[in-house]
Structures are given as structure tokens and as C-alpha cells.
Amino acid sequence: MSQSAATKEQTRTYVARAERVVSHHVVEISGPTTNAFRSRIRNVSSTGMLIDHLGQISVGDVVSATLPGAGAIIGTVVRLKDARAGVRFIKAISLAAYRAA
Known part of the structure; x- marks a missing residue:
């Protein structure tokens, strides 16, 4: 490992992942840069969700x-992989309220 890679590795800070709740809800996803589509939510955390998609969205899209x-939530698509999209919420939600629904 090079000196710079070793230094970078040493300065990494561990950030715990937010708790996730497995979901099977189907919701309508829409946004200013994408046509509305229905999607299954795979999981939800207080800060985001993982949804199914068939190429309707791109990284950087704002969706609701x-x-x-x-x-109502608003979020930004932050990753796409294997027909799934990671959406980071603009404002955190209550997982307790989501679980109770």
C-alpha cells in the first residue's frame, strides 16, 4: 500500500449505517426530471430508501x-445498481411511524 493510500485509510471514520426496515409497499415515484412510475420499496431507513426501477431515473434526480x-417525502437518487435505486431523503423520517402504518 502506498504512503498516501495508507494515510487515507488511517483517516477514515467509521459511520454506522442507519437501521433499515424491510418493506413491500408499492408507491408512486415522481419528480421534475422523471415521469411518474410505481415502484416497490425494498427497505427504508430514517434517511433514505431502496426502490426498484427499470431505468426511469438517474443519479442526481430529485424524486418525491x-x-x-x-x-410526503422528497429525496435525491444517490446510486443505481441492478435495477435498484438508493434515494437519500432531504429530511429524515420517523421509522416508528413508518413501521406503525
Whole structure:
């Protein structure tokens, strides 16, 4: 490992992943740069969700949806892989309220 790689490795800080709740809800996803489509939510955390997609969205797209127990959310697509998209919420939601729905 090079000196710079070793230094970079030493300065990494561990950030715990937010708790995730497995989900089977299907919601309508829409946004200013994408046509509306229905998608299954795979999992939800207080800071984001993993959804199914068939190429309707791109990294950087701003999307909105209405989640059971959490109401309307707005988020940004932060990753795409294997027909799934990671969406980071603009504002955190309550997992307790989502679970209760």
C-alpha cells in the first residue's frame, strides 16, 4: 500500500449505517426530471430508501413519494445498481411511524 493510500485509510471514520426496515409497499415515484412510475420499496431507513426501477431515473434526480406513516417525502437518487435505486431523503423520517402504518 502506498504512503498516501495508507494515510487515507488511517483517516477514515467509521459511520454506522442507519437501521433499515424491510418493506413491500408499492408507491408512486415522481419528480421534475422523471415521469411518474410505481415502484416497490425494498427497505427504508430514517434517511433514505431502496426502490426498484427499470431505468426511469438517474443519479442526481430529485424524486418525491408518499410513504405510509411518513407522508410526503422528497429525496435525491444517490446510486443505481441492478435495477435498484438508493434515494437519500432531504429530511429524515420517523421509522416508528413508518413501521406503525
